[in-house]
Amino acid sequence: MPPLAARKPAVTGEHVALTPLERPLELSPPPAAVSPHEAGARVEQLLEALEAARGGRLLIVIKGHPDPDSIGSAIAQRHLARAYDIECTILFFDEISHPENRALVKSLDADLRQFREGMDLSSYDFASFVDTQTPHLPVRLPQVPQTLTFVDHHKIVGGFEARFLDIREDAGATSSIYAEYLEHSPFGLRPGVAEDARLATALMHGIRTDTDNFLLAYPIDYRAAAYLRQFLDTDLLRIISKQSVTARTMEIIQKGLNNKQIRGTFLLAGVGFVREEDRDGIGQAADFLLRHEGVETALVFGIVNGEVVDGSLRTVSHTIDPDTWLKTVFGTDATGRHYGGGRRNKGGFRIPLGLFGRCRDREALWAIGRRTVEDLIFEKIGVDQAAED
């Protein structure tokens, strides 16, 4: 992998008149293609790890709100682990907030379990993490299962170990990495098997979602699609990728439009209080507002569930790296964990309100939350602009 600096997209000349979609998105040199040999060697290591866990019990962990990429990856991890008689439970913690994702889980017959207080996880020997930056569980357990596998495509943060570790920043989706494993393993997808067709479809949907329908895809994503294509259930894919926007998401977008503040190419919009189940509306509002003429970066935030200031950032800017940018703006909590982070073109942050969440004056609480976020961000934009001048 080339050093990070070399992978930063270069700034090109005239692009003022172009809409975000017309602008060149990625001008970094293409990553070196993975040879079949390399892919085979990697799968071998994965299968070795699974062999070491043969007959054991595995917790496959989805952190954050389950999305198509994490769901597809988790099902693929289960598919591979089952070949080694490993008993698997796919566990998620945050509500599946997006109605499309709820429909996805239902139509895939995916058997995901949501964590509940008091759930006994002590009998699990191992944990697998998919599509997440760190292997920390969002809950405290008396006994933490050993991390067997860790597969992701976000920025590498390091500082932890796993029996099998595969992080590829040059993959548009974790689902693509799993498709590569399937293609190069003896436990790949089988034509005409309904369960395998559902897995292929889940992975394809994960790739399409995370790469904005291949607009931001890397070579590995196209290779994965070429492999998955032959096993797809196209009717199912059509059903699960049907785009619809709920009435409440429309309301969030409307609030975003009403409250937007634009500084240069940056758009910031606070949308007030948002219910937990509507949380994804914040990200969808950011997607929508990014299309505003002249805007290269959109950040939408609100107070979710009365407990946490939650925000989503979307950017097509060549100079903003969402991960670094959000980490710089919001810093870390007392335990050193960053409030925000992201990957190439998107990111997010969550700042718990703690005791302040119990404040009965909602208006005052929102005013404080909004003011804090706005001040931090406008300050950062000022610094960025000064650096550019």
Ligand SMILES: [Mn+2]
């Ligand atoms: Mn992903």
